[in-house]
Amino acid sequence: xxxxxxxxxxxxxxxxxxxxxxxxxxxxxxxxxxxxxxxxxxxxxxxxxxxxxxxxxxxxxxxxxxxxxxxxxxxxxxxxxxxxxxxxxxxxxxxxxxxxxxxxxxxxxxxxxxxxxxxxxxxxxxxxxxxxxxxxxxxxxxxxxxxxxxxxxxxxxxxxxxxxxxxxxxxxxxxxxxxxxxxxxxxxxxxxxxxxxxxxxxxxxxxxxxxxxxxxxxxxxxxxxxxxxxxxxxxxxxxxxxxxxxxxxxxxxxxxxxxxxxxxxxxxxxxxxxxxxxxxxxxxxxxxxxxxxxxxxxxxxxxxxxxxxxxxxxxxxxxxxxxxxxx
Amino acid sequence: xxxxxxxxxxxxxxxxxxxxxxxxxxxxxxxxxxxxxxxxxxxxxxxxxxxxxxxxxxxxxxxxxxxxxxxxxxxxxxxxxxxxxxxxxxxxxxxxxxxxxxxxxxxxxxxxxxxxxxxxxxxxxxxxxxxxxxxxxxxxxxxxxxxxxxxxxxxxxxxxxxxxxxxxxxxxxxxxxxxxxxxxxxxxxxxxxxxxxxxxxxxxxxxxxxxxxxxxxxxxxxxxxxxxxxxxxxxxxxxxxxxxxxxxxxxxxxxxxxxxxxxxxxxxxxxxxxxxxxxxxxxxxxxxxxxxxxx
Amino acid sequence: xxxxxxxxxxxxxxxxxxxxxxxxxxxxxxxxxxxxxxxxxxxxxxxxxxxxxxxxxxxxxxxxxxxxxxxxxxxxxxxxxxxxxxxxxxxxxxxxxxxxxxxxxxxxxxxxxxxxxxxxxxxxxxxxxxxxxxxxxxxxxxxxxxxxxxxxxxxxxxxxxxxxxxxxxxxxxxxxxxxxxxxxxxxxxxxxxxxxxxxxxxxxxxxxxxxxxxxxxxxxxxxxxxxxxxxxxxxxxxxxxxxxxxxxxxxxxxxxxxxxxxxxxxxxxxxxxxxxxxxxxxxxxxxxxxxxxxxxxxxxxxxxxxxxxx
Numbered sequence: 001x002x003x004x005x006x007x008x009x010x011x012x013x014x015x016x017x018x019x020x021x022x023x024x025x026x027x028x029x030x031x032x033x034x035x036x037x038x039x040x041x042x043x044x045x046x047x048x049x050x051x052x053x054x055x056x057x058x059x060x061x062x063x064x065x066x067x068x069x070x071x072x073x074x075x076x077x078x079x080x081x082x083x084x085x086x087x088x089x090x091x092x093x094x095x096x097x098x099x100x101x102x103x104x105x106x107x108x109x110x111x112x113x114x115x116x117x118x119x120x121x122x123x124x125x126x127x128x129x130x131x132x133x134x135x136x137x138x139x140x141x142x143x144x145x146x147x148x149x150x151x152x153x154x155x156x157x158x159x160x161x162x163x164x165x166x167x168x169x170x171x172x173x174x175x176x177x178x179x180x181x182x183x184x185x186x187x188x189x190x191x192x193x194x195x196x197x198x199x200x201x202x203x204x205x206x207x208x209x210x211x212x213x214x215x216x217x218x219x220x221x222x223x224x225x226x227x228x229x230x231x232x233x234x235x236x237x238x239x240x241x242x243x244x245x246x247x248x249x250x251x252x253x254x255x256x257x258x259x260x261x262x263x264x265x266x267x268x269x270x271x272x273x274x275x276x277x278x279x280x281x282x283x284x285x286x287x288x289x290x291x292x293x294x295x296x297x298x299x300x301x302x303x304x305x306x307x308x309x310x311x312x313x314x315x316x317x318x319x320x321x322x323x324x325x326x327x
Numbered sequence: 328x329x330x331x332x333x334x335x336x337x338x339x340x341x342x343x344x345x346x347x348x349x350x351x352x353x354x355x356x357x358x359x360x361x362x363x364x365x366x367x368x369x370x371x372x373x374x375x376x377x378x379x380x381x382x383x384x385x386x387x388x389x390x391x392x393x394x395x396x397x398x399x400x401x402x403x404x405x406x407x408x409x410x411x412x413x414x415x416x417x418x419x420x421x422x423x424x425x426x427x428x429x430x431x432x433x434x435x436x437x438x439x440x441x442x443x444x445x446x447x448x449x450x451x452x453x454x455x456x457x458x459x460x461x462x463x464x465x466x467x468x469x470x471x472x473x474x475x476x477x478x479x480x481x482x483x484x485x486x487x488x489x490x491x492x493x494x495x496x497x498x499x500x501x502x503x504x505x506x507x508x509x510x511x512x513x514x515x516x517x518x519x520x521x522x523x524x525x526x527x528x529x530x531x532x533x534x535x536x537x538x539x540x541x542x543x544x545x546x547x548x549x550x551x552x553x554x555x556x557x558x559x560x561x562x563x564x565x566x567x568x569x570x571x572x573x574x575x576x577x578x579x580x581x582x583x584x585x586x587x588x589x590x591x592x593x594x595x596x597x598x599x600x601x602x603x604x605x606x607x608x609x610x611x612x613x614x615x616x617x618x619x620x621x622x
Numbered sequence: 623x624x625x626x627x628x629x630x631x632x633x634x635x636x637x638x639x640x641x642x643x644x645x646x647x648x649x650x651x652x653x654x655x656x657x658x659x660x661x662x663x664x665x666x667x668x669x670x671x672x673x674x675x676x677x678x679x680x681x682x683x684x685x686x687x688x689x690x691x692x693x694x695x696x697x698x699x700x701x702x703x704x705x706x707x708x709x710x711x712x713x714x715x716x717x718x719x720x721x722x723x724x725x726x727x728x729x730x731x732x733x734x735x736x737x738x739x740x741x742x743x744x745x746x747x748x749x750x751x752x753x754x755x756x757x758x759x760x761x762x763x764x765x766x767x768x769x770x771x772x773x774x775x776x777x778x779x780x781x782x783x784x785x786x787x788x789x790x791x792x793x794x795x796x797x798x799x800x801x802x803x804x805x806x807x808x809x810x811x812x813x814x815x816x817x818x819x820x821x822x823x824x825x826x827x828x829x830x831x832x833x834x835x836x837x838x839x840x841x842x843x844x845x846x847x848x849x850x851x852x853x854x855x856x857x858x859x860x861x862x863x864x865x866x867x868x869x870x871x872x873x874x875x876x877x878x879x880x881x882x883x884x885x886x887x888x889x890x891x892x893x894x895x896x897x898x899x900x901x902x903x904x905x906x907x908x909x910x911x912x913x914x915x916x917x918x919x920x921x922x923x924x925x926x927x928x929x930x931x932x
Contacts, residue, residue, distance in 0.1 A: 013439075013443060014447065021452075022455075129684070138594070142591060142594045143583075143591075147583040148539055148540060148579065148582050150558070151558070155576075158572060223722065227727070227728075230681055232712030232744065233743045242728050246730055260448050263448045263450055264450030267454070305447075305448045309446060320729075322775055
């Protein structure tokens with residue numbers, strides 16, 4: 001229990017750090033971007049929004065810095081992220097809300113698949129050292145992990161989208177359709193998700209497989225695995241209950257680290273495929289200099305990552321009894 | 328890190344492949360003029376040409392020679408890889424080892440700081456920073472990558488330093504009266520050399536990927552000669568849709584190859600440092616005997 | 623009951639690390655164990671005793687492999703047995719206790735779960751029966767059965783080791799092979815563990831092969847002693863006889879290295895040199911770089927002296 005509390009405390013601390021970072025970054029930029037912003041958006045947006053911009057860049061000299069900070073924190077807590085500059089006059093919250101399901105679907109499914117498949121292949125590869133899978137998988141995956149995500153996406157577009165014309169390669173759905181829970185719509189969504197999903201899967205699966213395999217190999221050399229053999233247990237029971245269960249533990253914490261890469265992969269893949277998720281939206285916001293939207297998305301991504309890490313920590317506590325006693 | 332270590336490394340096919348690739352790229356970066364005749368930035372040629380004898384990979388949408396761009400672009404990428412890679416490894420080493428060595432409050436504080444930085448998603452942060460800065464050149468990219476990339480390595484190095492902390496040779500140094508800084512630099516760091524090198528390789532790999540990604544989405548300097556920027560322009564010109572594949576394939580392949588070089592070297596390092604991961608086991612060595620009383 | 627003949631174990635040569643020849647860790651070793659006997663195997667680090675043990679129990683992993691010889695256990699040659707039939711024998715008739723319980727017990731499973739694993743693998747399905755038998759063996763070694771729910775890291779070192787022994791006795795096997803089970807313990811715990819093992823042996827009647835480098839410890843409890851050096855059996859015979867009259871120069875050297883507590887002060891004799899590199903096997907007696915010149919070229923044949931060989 002103390003363990004969970006400690007992790008939750010860490011979660012809050014990091015959240016605070018991200019929020020504060022978000023606050024200070026625009027103020028640290030060289031030059032005076034606020035003025036450029038004013039010039040660009042004046043006349044296109046309302047006075048309220050201009051004021052928001054000023055607040056973001058700290059050009060609002062009516063308040064002192066601590067006061068601005070307090071104001072900012074208050075806004076965050078109430079979910080008031082201001083109005084989007086590009087999608088004016090929609091509030092940022094609404095814009096963000098629209099993008100979330102797309103990313104959740106694409107990335108969520110892919111990550112789970114990558115973890116399950118990657119771990120599985122890693123286990124089998126280590127169990128049958130020197131077998132076919134073990135000779136092929138590691139070198140292939142090493143090389144695969146070095147390929148930039150977006151390039152894989154582009155190659156997919158080239159091969160499967162343009163040349164072979166098997167699957168659509170842009171957008172989340174057919175633009176002419178309107179969303180409805182009909183089989184044809186769902187089928188359409190799935191079709192559009194296949195290529196980006198596959199690209200994301202390929203790029204993320206490599207790390208997990210490799211670390212799982214390496215962990216398994218080290219674990220298999222441990223005495224308790226030999227002991228399990230001595231007891232006459234069936235091979236697959238040894239593989240799963242004794243070897244894999246121990247080998248996966250460092251992987252769970254590694255899962256937290258690798259989330260960062262999943263996020264970057266997702267952003268790039270969404271960009272390449274014009275997939276209307278959170279990542280795509282972030283890049284659009286950057287391109288359009290829609291700072292309120294950008295800040296909100298950054299916070300959203302950070303929170304998502306933190307939550308995932310917290311979940312991984314809880315999973316570790318469940319699977320590894322040693323962590324339950326606080327150190 | 329004994330001679331045996333290096334010999335084993337030299338025998339590993341992965342290390343050899345990685346080293347050759349890397350060496351090739353370094354040569355290209357140092358002497359681009361030897362390999363590419365054309366000026367990479369000159370928009371002198373007809374646009375969107377396919378491969379030919381005159382232009383090995385064809386030309387871009389602006390009439391630049393792709394081959395020349397690829398060759399000259401090596402320099403920037405290597406600058407970033409080595410620059411940011413080295414910088415983040417050094418910072419990570421200082422922070423990680425200091426935390427392990429100082430212990431107590433400082434350890435806790437540095438650790439917490441590292442963990443927090445570690446957990447904040449890297450790429451979105453990079454994007455946000457680059458967005459505020461506009462048109463990041465090499466220097467900015469290096470700074471930004473270093474600032475965000477040291478945390479993971481710091482953690483690793485701290486663990487290893489912790490396990491070394493209580494070893495005898497360090498106690499001997501303390502008894503000799505050496506100062507903390509001396510011990511850290513002269514005694515601890517060389518012992519961690521293999522981990523440091525492996526960390527550098529991984530950092531270099533990710534710096535290459537992240538820098539190219541940033542350039543790809545348009546946050547780099549669009550006028551620079553770099554692989555990521557080439558991809559940016561290719562995307563802008565809808566190279567894939569319009570059939571000028573090489574504009575996209577060439578820079579991507581270059582990134583993948585350089586990345587693979589670092590990745591292979593790193594994997595070979597892992598294998599050699601951790602004998603359990605090697606293809607087969609090691610032989611015995613001669614041991615001392617019991618019952619022998621020293622003469 | 624157990625008859626090992628000409629057992630040879632080799633570690634395959636590797637290309638990446640420089641060794642060209644396979645390393646012969648166990649070379650043509652033969653011995654036997656009768657029912658209820660306590661046989662000690664002693665030797666220094668690296669002499670091959672653990673490898674011998676794992677080879678007998680068919681627990682080697684690549685790159686180690688049995689390249690010659692047989693292990694006859696209750697009439698069956700274990701080397702030739704297939705996986706399934708071997709598994710049936712495992713633990714029921716032949717069990718193993720390892721050096722460090724912290725490493726030999728699965729850290730993420732409770733002690734009871736690990737007992738249950740073994741029991742269920744051999745056909746005990748009723749949860750009640752499993753629980754009863756697990757509690758029974760724990761009581762045998764003096765551990766409160768409430769610890770079935772504990773994880774290995776929650777027990778003390780001595781308790782863990784005894785829990786391992788309890789686990790080895792789940793099916794009251796005929797033979798229990800122990801690989802340095804006391805090395806990780808302090809002297810007091812060592813003594814109490816050894817006494818307990820001997821008592822259990824008397825109660826239940828299993829045979830024990832006990833591998834250790836601590837000759838003085840094992841000699842108090844063993845019926846017979848095997849001395850290993852550089853992968854070969856240097857000497858074998860009743861414990862008392864070996865101590866009173868060691869025949870092989872190595873055994874002699876070992877015994878002479880222990881000063882006597884009583885008796886006159888005598889300058890101690892060490893054994894000069896070091897064991898040979900097992901990938902380059904010398905001709906003749908392995909001990910020859912350290913021993914008499916007349917053994918240098920050819921290995922002296924094993925001589926039988928009444929009930930022992932050297």
